[in-house]
Amino acid sequence: MTAPRDLFDLVRAPAALSVPGDVVAGAAAGGALGRRTAGLACSSICLYWAGMAANDWADRHLDAVERPERPIPSGRVSANQALGTAAALTVAGLAVAGLTGGRRALTVAAPLAAAIWAYDLAAKSTPAGPLTMALCRGLDVLLGATPGSSAVAALPSALTIAAHTYLLTALSHGEVSGTDPRLPAATLAGTVALTAATVRGSAGAAQPALAGWYAAQFGLPQARAVADPSAMRVREAVNAGIVGLPALQGALAARGGAPRVALALAAVVPLARRLVRKISAT
16 A cells, blocks of 8 residues: 555655745736635646656656655555546646636636646657756646736736746756756856846845845755765755745745745745655755
8 A cells, every 4th residue: 555655756756845925926917916826726736746747657657767765666555546646636726726716716726737748758858858847836826827917017027037937947957967067057157147136126125035045045056056066966956946946936026025935935945844854946
């Protein structure tokens, strides 16, 4: 019988702490923060976990060689269980989106679910992989804005999170075998540029402070990966990019006029950092 811990490993449970902030950042930018934001965040988490389970199902033969400790190749979760978990979580995510936000939410949640499966089944190992993953996160931000009158106001925040995701996904290609130092150098430069764009037009202290914290958390491990582009250093940088994302989401929420919510998002970072020591986020 599959233990709960094995399912937590399958869906990378701690990494889901980086997900609600997408919806919150989109809701803040679109003037849609409210009771429905929590429901849309739950939908987002279900779809994220679905993507993680589908990822391991799609990669099960490769993982048997490169990452035999993962749930499927180690025998802790069967391939059918992983696929069934991914499908059930997808249905749950769409159902929660529909119940929470109606048709407007489904017009974003359905393409988001399709993009997640497209990434796992087809795009991941192609040049389109980082762009597809960036699209997933960008749509996730727009999902949060759907209760408002227009999602257009959330586009800058969606593009910011998408840019971070593109950098993170590109960097993750060196997680298993290491990489050329030019890759982490390029993603580090992108992180610096992204931070500068995020703090532009700041009207309060929370926005630049959280953006700077994000840059330090993600930037320093990337700098170490430039000096030592081994698989271990790259994996550390990728983990830092996942765990530190709520700080960037918080900066965007502060830009949207919700500084208290922004600080609450950033408060998740220390908890996520502790949890990934027990269950990997990648």
